[in-house]
Every structure is written in C-alpha cells, then in structure tokens.
Amino acid sequence: MQRQGLEAFRQEVRGWIAANLTDDLRDAAARATSVFVDKPHAMAWQAILHRHGWAAPHWPREYGGTGWDETQRHIFDSELAAAGAPSLSPMGLRMVAPCIMRFGTPEQKAHYLPRILSGEDxxxxxxxxxxxxxxxxxxxxxxxxxxxxxxxxxxxxxxxxxxxxxxxxxxxxxxxxxxxxxxxxxxxxxxxxxxxxxxxxxxxxxxxxxxxxxxxxxxxxxxxxxxxxxxGWGVAKYLLEFERSAAYAAGLTAALDRLLASAAARDFGEGGTLLDDPAIRRRFARLYTDVHAIHAAEQRMMAAIARGRSPGPASSMLKVQGTEAQQRIQELAVDIAGPYAAPHQFAARAAGSNLPFVGPEDDLTASARYFNGRAASIYGGSNEIQRNIMAKLMLGL
Missing domain, CATH: 2.40.110.10 (Butyryl-CoA Dehydrogenase, subunit A, domain 2)
Structure with missing residues (x-):
C-alpha cells in the first residue's frame, strides 16, 4: 500500500476507535496492572471489534481475519495503544488459534475458530x-x-x-x-x-x-x-513461538509517551520539570532507542510470518528484549512517582472506582505494574532459557 493509502487507513482506524472506544473501557485499560485486562472489559471490547470484523487482524481472511498486510496491522496496533484501548486475551486469538489452524481437523477448525473469534470461548x-x-x-x-x-x-x-x-x-x-x-x-x-x-x-x-x-x-x-x-511437543513449540513473538513495540511506545508526559508535568525546582534532570533524560533516550530497535525486529519477523514462515528463534529474541524493556519502563515509572508509588491502593485503582487516592492519578498503578511486571521475564519460558535458545539456534554455540 502506498504512503497516501496508509495515511488514509490510519485516519480510518483512528476515527473508528474514537467513535467506538468508550470511556469505561479506556479507564479499565488505564488502571490495569497486568498484561491482561479483566475479562468483562476485554470481552466487551472484543465484541465491538468483532462486529466490525477487526477482532483478529493477524488471522487469515478465510478464518475471519482482515487480510491486512504487516504495515496495516502495525498501524492498527499503534493506534489502539495510543488511544489506551484494552488488550484482548491472547490465549485464544493469538496462541491456540494458530495451532488449531495448522494442526486441527476440519471439524476442530469449524467448531473452535468461530467461537474464539466471537469470544464465546x-x-x-x-x-x-x-x-x-x-x-x-x-x-x-x-x-x-x-x-x-x-x-x-x-x-x-x-x-x-x-x-x-x-x-x-x-x-x-x-x-x-x-x-x-x-x-x-x-x-x-x-x-x-x-x-x-x-x-x-x-x-x-x-x-x-x-x-x-x-x-x-x-x-x-x-x-x-x-x-x-x-x-504434542511440536504443537506446544509452535504455540510458544507465537506467545513469545507477541508485538511489544506499539504498547511500549504508548507507555513511554504517557510516562514522558507525566515527567514533563512534574516540578523539578526553579521552574523546571523532571525532564530537566539529565539522568531522567538519558533513561528516556535509552528506552526510546530500545523500543525503536524492537519495532524494527518485529517488522522483520512479521514479514517472515507473512511469507509463510514460523517465527523460529527470533521469537526468543523479541521475548527477551520486549519484556526487559517493559520492566525498565516500569522501573522508571516507580522512580518518577517517588513516594507516591509506596501506598497500596488496591481498591482505588479498580476499574470504575471513585474512591479517593494518594498522589497523582498517573502514579496509582506504578508499583502494582512494577511488581506484576517482574513475572514478564519468567512466563512464556524464562529469559535465561530464551538466551540458551538464541545461543544454540542463532549463534551455533
């Protein structure tokens, strides 16, 4: 698709999200501390996407996908992240569905795939x-x-x-x-x-x-x-390649942008903001550089998938880089929040809560996301295991 067509596509996606993403869904996403938004809000958003035919943009068209190319899918993911849309559960759409498409019988495909797409399962x-x-x-x-x-x-x-x-x-x-x-x-x-x-x-x-x-x-x-x-080991390995190759760049960029805006609004003395602190600026610069590199790697891998190849060991590389960048962003958020990261405000950060909370609203989820994010380098196969895979299959060690 030419640049002009891509910009028109971006405006179409942006306009549709603005018209369909409700305030309560945006609030649920903003207050989520896990990679998973709670089921009621995730399924409500999936139902809205499904009615428009956009619930599974990475699926082949014959199973209910959109037929978009990799650039269009990246634009879609980026616009969702920038708008603060809830994430959908990946267990069905991104993990078991590709396995059913590849290994399932015709009966299994006909039974399970429509139910995954609609959210019935x-x-x-x-x-x-x-x-x-x-x-x-x-x-x-x-x-x-x-x-x-x-x-x-x-x-x-x-x-x-x-x-x-x-x-x-x-x-x-x-x-x-x-x-x-x-x-x-x-x-x-x-x-x-x-x-x-x-x-x-x-x-x-x-x-x-x-x-x-x-x-x-x-x-x-x-x-x-x-x-x-x-x-089943072959099926499991195939599934793990898709779990580990989840797209990180769009969400990481959106999280960084929000954190940058939060830092720019905080007083640093003498009329300055936290962004006047050279140490803070260096950390932001490194993180943006890391995320741009992750984006480039994702594009290469998605192009390979579009040509019919599995992610292979490149998914291990993305899993390591994506989860560790996520953890560094969460660490920076806690440092920016300072003492306001300390209070445990479980009830106040629940989706839809109107309870009072301590400190700026930006800091409400900082420590909870930090603690939850410690698991990111463990689940889906620990990052130590991923480095072993890369050493063996990519470096021949």
Missing part, C-alpha cells in the same frame, strides 16, 4: 506444573486412555485466568517411553468437566490473575486431541 493455558516450569518437558500430568476418553490426574500451576476460562489448551503425559518430549499430547478441554478444581494464587501486586488447577479423574474425549498422540 475464553481460553486458559495448561502448561506449567509445580515441578515443570521452564523445563516444560518434565511435566507429569497423567492422561491415560480409557475407551474414547483420556483420564487426567495431576495439576497445572500459574494458570492465568483459569477462574474465568471455559476452555483450556493443555499438555499432558501420555507416555514415558523415549525422550520426555516424545510422550506429550496436546488436548483441548472444557473447564466445566467433572473433577476440575481451580484454586486462586494472588500476586505481589494483589491481583488475581493466576491459579492452580487440579485434575481428579477428569475424562477428556479423544476428539479434543490436537495433533497426534505423543506428538
């Missing part, structure tokens, strides 16, 4: 276990065949939004023969099945995003298997 990820985190191949949740079902016993942990989800994509142990990766199977299951129990795990920020999920003789139909039995 809300997914969680059953990967980590108490003894299997970054070393995911050591998972032990048992799945034994019994007639037409798999019978599951064991548990999953750090299961984001399992208390909201009606579906889970799950890795289970179906064999212990050979290498650990060879005995893993990928299942799609209903969270309402008898024998499933969800217990909450509260984070340092006071949020309830995570859970531990217990399986006690849970019967999952074999029709829920995605791919072949004992071959």
């Amino acid at each position: 809300f997914w969680c990820q059953g990967y980590s276990e108490p003894q299997a985190g970054s070393d995911l191949a050591s998972l032990s949740l048992r799945a034994e065949r019994d007639s037409e079902d798999y019978v599951l016993n064991g548990s999953k942990i750090w299961t984001t939004h399992a208390h909201f989800a009606n579906r889970m994509f799950c890795l289970v142990r179906t064999s212990r023969d050979g290498r650990p990766q060879q005995g893993i199977t990928f299942l799609l299951l209903d969270m309402a099945l008898p024998g499933i129990e969800v217990r909450p795990i509260l984070t340092l920020s006071g949020d309830h995003d995570f859970n531990q999920v217990f399986f006690d003789n849970v019967r999952v139909p074999q029709s829920g298997r995605l791919g072949e039995e004992d071959q």
Whole structure:
C-alpha cells in the first residue's frame, strides 16, 4: 500500500476507535496492572471489534481475519495503544488459534475458530506444573486412555485466568517411553468437566490473575486431541513461538509517551520539570532507542510470518528484549512517582472506582505494574532459557 493509502487507513482506524472506544473501557485499560485486562472489559471490547470484523487482524481472511498486510496491522496496533484501548486475551486469538489452524481437523477448525473469534470461548493455558516450569518437558500430568476418553490426574500451576476460562489448551503425559518430549499430547478441554478444581494464587501486586488447577479423574474425549498422540511437543513449540513473538513495540511506545508526559508535568525546582534532570533524560533516550530497535525486529519477523514462515528463534529474541524493556519502563515509572508509588491502593485503582487516592492519578498503578511486571521475564519460558535458545539456534554455540 502506498504512503497516501496508509495515511488514509490510519485516519480510518483512528476515527473508528474514537467513535467506538468508550470511556469505561479506556479507564479499565488505564488502571490495569497486568498484561491482561479483566475479562468483562476485554470481552466487551472484543465484541465491538468483532462486529466490525477487526477482532483478529493477524488471522487469515478465510478464518475471519482482515487480510491486512504487516504495515496495516502495525498501524492498527499503534493506534489502539495510543488511544489506551484494552488488550484482548491472547490465549485464544493469538496462541491456540494458530495451532488449531495448522494442526486441527476440519471439524476442530469449524467448531473452535468461530467461537474464539466471537469470544464465546475464553481460553486458559495448561502448561506449567509445580515441578515443570521452564523445563516444560518434565511435566507429569497423567492422561491415560480409557475407551474414547483420556483420564487426567495431576495439576497445572500459574494458570492465568483459569477462574474465568471455559476452555483450556493443555499438555499432558501420555507416555514415558523415549525422550520426555516424545510422550506429550496436546488436548483441548472444557473447564466445566467433572473433577476440575481451580484454586486462586494472588500476586505481589494483589491481583488475581493466576491459579492452580487440579485434575481428579477428569475424562477428556479423544476428539479434543490436537495433533497426534505423543506428538504434542511440536504443537506446544509452535504455540510458544507465537506467545513469545507477541508485538511489544506499539504498547511500549504508548507507555513511554504517557510516562514522558507525566515527567514533563512534574516540578523539578526553579521552574523546571523532571525532564530537566539529565539522568531522567538519558533513561528516556535509552528506552526510546530500545523500543525503536524492537519495532524494527518485529517488522522483520512479521514479514517472515507473512511469507509463510514460523517465527523460529527470533521469537526468543523479541521475548527477551520486549519484556526487559517493559520492566525498565516500569522501573522508571516507580522512580518518577517517588513516594507516591509506596501506598497500596488496591481498591482505588479498580476499574470504575471513585474512591479517593494518594498522589497523582498517573502514579496509582506504578508499583502494582512494577511488581506484576517482574513475572514478564519468567512466563512464556524464562529469559535465561530464551538466551540458551538464541545461543544454540542463532549463534551455533
């Protein structure tokens, strides 16, 4: 698309967002301290996008995508971030959906993909276990065949939004023969099945995003298997490439821009602002440089995906750079907030709250986002593991 056409597209997107993004949705996004906005607001925004055909711009057109190219998708993401729109849950749209498109049967595609697009199905990820985190191949949740079902016993942990989800994509142990990766199977299951129990795990920020999920003789139909039995490791790796290659640049840029405006409004003495502090300016300069580099890397990787290639080890690089830049922005926000980052104001920062709070509103979520963001370099495979992947597959070490 030519430059003139891209600018017209940007104005179309910007105008549509301005007309459809409600104040309560913008407020929910502004007060969210996790990468996940609470389910009611996320699903309300997804429904609005879905009615316009924009819920899954990265999906192929034949499954309900927009048919946009990479530049258009970047413009769309940038405008959403700049407008302060809520993020959508990636579990269905960005993670399991590409796996269903690649590995699913025609029946699975016809059943699940429309429900993911509309938001009728809300997914969680059953990967980590108490003894299997970054070393995911050591998972032990048992799945034994019994007639037409798999019978599951064991548990999953750090299961984001399992208390909201009606579906889970799950890795289970179906064999212990050979290498650990060879005995893993990928299942799609209903969270309402008898024998499933969800217990909450509260984070340092006071949020309830995570859970531990217990399986006690849970019967999952074999029709829920995605791919072949004992071959789920390949499906899992494919999914993780999409989880780790999530677009970071648009959100990081918007967060930096808001933080810059906040710093410019703060007194630094003698009529100056915080931006007159050379140390603060240097930190902003480094962060903007980092984010521009991340944007360039994302563009290269998205172009490769558009040509039919998987993200590969480049997704590990983006995961490291994106999450660590996010953490440095959160650290700077806490430093800018100063003493106003200290009070714990859980109720005041809830979406729609009209309770009074201490300090500027910009500082209300600073410490909670900082604490929640510590997990970013751990989930999706720790950054140490990602560096090992890069060393092996990109550098040949």
